[in-house]
Amino acid sequence: MRTGWLNKFSGVALLWMTSISMAEPAPSPQTLEQLDEAIQTRMAEQNVPSVSYAIFNQQGLIHNQALGVKDRQSATPATTATLYRAGSVTKTLTAIAIMQLIEQGYFDLQTPVHTLVRDLPIVNPYHETHPVRIVHLLEHTAGFDDMHFKGIYRDDELLNAHATALQVDPEPLQVRWPPGAMFSYSNPGYGVLGAVIEQISGQRWEDYVQANIVTPLGMKHSVLTIAEALERDHALPYQQDEPSAAMSAIYLRAAGVLWTTPEDLSVLARFLASDGATAPGLLSVPSIRRIKQPQSTLAAQAGLDFGYALGVYHSVVNGRHFIGHNGGITGFFASYGFDPATGIGYATLHNSDQVGGAFARLITDYLNQAYPQTPKALPIATPSPALEGWYRLANSRNELMRLPEWLFAVARWQNVGEKVVLNPLVNDSIELVVSAEQRLAEADDPVWTGQIIADGDKLAGFSLDGQFFRPVSAFSALAPPVLLLLALAGLLSAPFGRRKALQARSLRRWPTLAAVSLLAMFGLTFNLSLQTVAQINLTTFGIFLASLLLPLAVIGGWVSIARYWATETAAIAKWRCLIGMLSATYITFLFANFHWIGLALWAW
CATH class of the missing domain: 3.40.710.10 (DD-peptidase/beta-lactamase superfamily)
Structure with a gap:
């Protein structure tokens, strides 16, 4: 298995791992x-x-x-x-x-x-x-x-x-x-x-x-x-x-x-x-x-x-x-x-x-x-046009990280002549070749490392280096991460604006609380280690509270909108707050669907 390929789709890598900058490769030791x-x-x-x-x-x-x-x-x-x-x-x-x-x-x-x-x-x-x-x-x-x-x-x-x-x-x-x-x-x-x-x-x-x-x-x-x-x-x-x-x-x-x-x-x-x-x-x-x-x-x-x-x-x-x-x-x-x-x-x-x-x-x-080996070219075939499209990772290793993997572990398959270019949403593209038996390999690999899987007459997906990808529509692949990016922009910008523009200031306070809870939840993860994550401490309890504050802020925000929307005269300011609440609601929906609300890491 190739670690680099796995890390391209690792939720842990997306949230908690930092990449090491690569210098020019040194000459191979002789x-x-x-x-x-x-x-x-x-x-x-x-x-x-x-x-x-x-x-x-x-x-x-x-x-x-x-x-x-x-x-x-x-x-x-x-x-x-x-x-x-x-x-x-x-x-x-x-x-x-x-x-x-x-x-x-x-x-x-x-x-x-x-x-x-x-x-x-x-x-x-x-x-x-x-x-x-x-x-x-x-x-x-x-x-x-x-x-x-x-x-x-x-x-x-x-x-x-x-x-x-x-x-x-x-x-x-x-x-x-x-x-x-x-x-x-x-x-x-x-x-x-x-x-x-x-x-x-x-x-x-x-x-x-x-x-x-x-x-x-x-x-x-x-x-x-x-x-x-x-x-x-x-x-x-x-x-x-x-x-x-x-x-x-x-x-x-x-x-x-x-x-x-x-x-x-x-x-x-x-x-x-x-x-x-x-x-x-x-x-x-x-x-x-x-x-x-x-x-x-x-x-x-x-x-x-x-x-x-x-x-x-x-x-x-x-x-x-x-x-x-x-x-x-x-x-x-x-x-x-x-x-x-x-x-x-x-x-x-x-x-x-x-x-x-x-x-x-x-x-x-x-x-x-x-101990050099004589390179052996793999026998390749022309990939089927039916394989082109979008795919999503289906076999997450950790359920805790399934949310970021569901959002970002998607890739587009494109046929280019006798080769395939697989373009992950995150990280660099890779070039693949296909055999007549529907095996897969990276272009320079000495052995076949993947397989296209059929389910009767239908395409079930493909396995590459242990990771299994199922076909999805372009909308299904792209809409969730795009909406998340828009939601983050909408929520994190909601607290800003003229301080006294709103008569009902709670319209801004609730999306502000939602933004703060989101930032706190992810900021605190940088203080975690494998020795402390399974314990009740200030960091893990802070993550737990922040994950609860997010849905509470969403509830409070919608109550405030229902109460003050009609009487609030600052049109631009209140629409920005509404966008902030819609953004917080989408993020809360994602968190709830993947069990990140009330996230008690010490019990996980």
Whole structure:
């Protein structure tokens, strides 16, 4: 999956993320010394304390390097044995554990999960025809929301059962569309898999994975708890310049607790790349190949072999095809991947969350120079004119961010000769090509990354890099964001004007209150962090109050208009106030429809 494409349509990116200005690209590193220099330059630019990385092939490690310090206060250098939190890379281990239990005959990928673990808080309105199956959890196609804020961090590292931990935040387990249709990344789905592993094995998730995967694979440094990591050589987490409070434990351990090194991630990646040859007997060749093959989405069912599979996903980085995973947890970032054609790969970890996949891109840039591949042109066909038009994102990852995605995650498909130009409403256009089998790819990609989906004789939409877009009319795509921009202009200009122009000054006070509440609601979000957003504090309570004041101001404003409109003589001023109230009403309608009124983030 290509992070840049996902971020084009990310509501989080629209509201809470700032873009990094890009300088002229530096020359590609030709040697390992130049690669180290490039990484150190980027570390200095982004204030990253340390980066540890490895390069490998199917025979073993090619290069293993640690740069920088694991702890700024003591200035202790990081080593190749220094542990880092790897976040969602943990999902690869959980998927291997599930496949082991399948090989032991306990269930299969098509087994409905409710038959394995009772009393899970899954709400599935499609249960009779589309139950949530094991494969849906592994491939993130159950239709779940991602975890809510209250379900991320916990105060203590209590290793209680995953079935119990899921009760803390059950809301994401509400199925939003028929399972087995669209990809939507969901950490709670892997929490459910943790409950399955514990139920079937009779062991804690940590104990099973350590004994049956980590130890026999030879991941000699890796541990699965904070307590164990603190007893070993470990890096401290950093947000900007200071140590963060990110040593907090998490509820959904099967989704993200691994502490590891690049050497150990290389061991894991080589096991998958070699179809198990590096650890015979751990898992059969067919099972390992299935781990690398997505099958449950509509795109996969149509023949696309790119996307999220079982605890790993396919990506294109610097024009090269990789299979692997990344992981981000406050203060840390991890990434590993291997080229399925050659087995060459990388693993990288760093103790800052200011930079995501930048170091992986530098390493893969070097791999392209040191281990070049012969470019292979994809066979393309002329795209059908019936595909032209507007599309809207249909598979939001987070329900909380569905409003900005509904407004702005739209794109126009235009055929230009044998190519397609996809013009997002937000961000730059991209150029696509189409195959005779209705596959999609960006123009320079080495593999097909998307699929046009038919529903009988009708166009259902298209999937590109995991994101599913449904066709909509131009009016449906453009009217909501245009109306929002007009509403913002109308509301934010309503408080201004000659102070004494109105006899009934409440006509202006209500739209002013609505504007202030809107500005306060969004201004306060800049004070949030993952550690504070799930707590009742001045910021979250302020957002809650501001989201309530908006509809109250709308009600008050319309009462005032009904009472004073006929007698108010300042025509221009009162019409401006009316426009302000219409604007506030439209924004309130949007907020209410997407559950942003009374927004209690600590309970979300």
